[in-house]
Amino acid sequence: xxxxxxxxxxxGASERETAIRIGELSKRYAGGTLxxxxxxxxxxxxxxxxxxxxxxxxxxxxxxxxxxELRPTSGSVHVLGVDVIAEHTRARALMGVxxxxxxxxxxxxxxxxxxxxxxxxxxSRSAARRRADELIGQLGLSDHVKVQxxxxxxxxxxxxxxxxxxxxxxxxxxxxxxxxxLDPHSxxxxxxxxxxxxxxxxxxxxxxxxxxxxxxxxxxxxxISAGRIYRQGTVEDLRxxxxxxxxxxxxxxxxxxxxxxxxxxxxxxxxxxxxVEAFSLSKASLEDVYLELTAxxxxx
Numbered sequence: 416x417x418x419x420x421x422x423x424x425x426x427g428a429s430e431r432e433t434a435i436r437i438g439e440l441s442k443r444y445a446g447g448t449l450x451x452x453x454x455x456x457x458x459x460x461x462x463x464x465x466x467x468x469x470x471x472x473x474x475x476x477x478x479x480x481x482x483x484e485l486r487p488t489s490g491s492v493h494v495l496g497v498d499v500i501a502e503h504t505r506a507r508a509l510m511g512v513x514x515x516x517x518x519x520x521x522x523x524x525x526x527x528x529x530x531x532x533x534x535x536x537x538x539s540r541s542a543a544r545r546r547a548d549e550l551i552g553q554l555g556l557s558d559h560v561k562v563q564x565x566x567x568x569x570x571x572x573x574x575x576x577x578x579x580x581x582x583x584x585x586x587x588x589x590x591x592x593x594x595x596x597l598d599p600h601s602x603x604x605x606x607x608x609x610x611x612x613x614x615x616x617x618x619x620x621x622x623x624x625x626x627x628x629x630x631x632x633x634x635x636x637x638x639i640s641a642g643r644i645y646r647q648g649t650v651e652d653l654r655x656x657x658x659x660x661x662x663x664x665x666x667x668x669x670x671x672x673x674x675x676x677x678x679x680x681x682x683x684x685x686x687x688x689x690x691v692e693a694f695s696l697s698k699a700s701l702e703d704v705y706l707e708l709t710a711x712x713x714x715x
Contacts, residue, residue, distance in 0.1 A: 438455050508583075635652075
């Protein structure tokens with residue numbers, strides 16, 4: 416088969432524009448469970464993709480294959496053009512990773528942690544200390560620099576692991592539920608940091624159960640159901656695929672009532688029929704969209 420110069424140029428441009436490319440990826444565990452089923456996915460450079468799905472839908476299996484921690488049964492994964500399966504070490508060096516169940520070294524303090532991993536990334540001793548100082552401030556860990564990791568709360572440990580992922584200033588971040596265990600204030604701090612990285616052109620893949628987090632951070636979301644990508648697009652794209660695109664909330668008899676509809680006119684007509692005069696009208700939230708589309712996936 417011959418390839419024209421034009422086709423080759425287009426392929427090269429596509430590779431340059433794509434940070435993560437997944438083709439027909441499947442993972443079947445030894446017991447027979449098919450966790451991922453022929454997933455194909457493309458993440459453009461400089462964007463943030465949220466992976467959403469129920470527990471057991473296949474999200475963590477997918478991110479573990481992206482990072483090379485888990486070998487696929489079939490299919491391919493490329494990160495910044497590097498084959499993750501064939502060149503695992505080279506591909507992993509391009510990524511910062513926060514696994515779902517990782518734990519820091521118990522006896523090390525936060526600054527020691529970050530400086531150690533900075534050295535492992537090739538920074539000089541002085542540069543590693545400066546990078547650790549920078550991340551300590553960004554992550555709000557300044558009050559805990561003298562505390563061993565085993566004495567930190569679960570939320571602070573997650574922030575420290577986020578720092579470890581960021582220490583080498585990677586071009587791609589893969590974060591598996593990075594804000595689990597964080598209080599609302601700390602979660603917002605991590606959001607602010609991720610938004611800054613997104614603005615600097617970093618590519619981020621994030622799994623989360625927090626719909627507000629996905630809506631705040633992600634350019635696109637992908638819904639995973641039974642090991643397959645069931646829907647992918649912007650929140651607005653997914654909302655347009657729903658029957659209930661708008662909702663109104665009002666109080667009646669001391670309880671909260673919700674009216675859904677395909678259009679705002681449908682919702683207003685229903686409210687008028689019910690005789691409701693005081694209400695709040697809005698588009699369906701990502702949580703509403705997620706619940707409708709995943710219920711549809713389960714029915715299918």
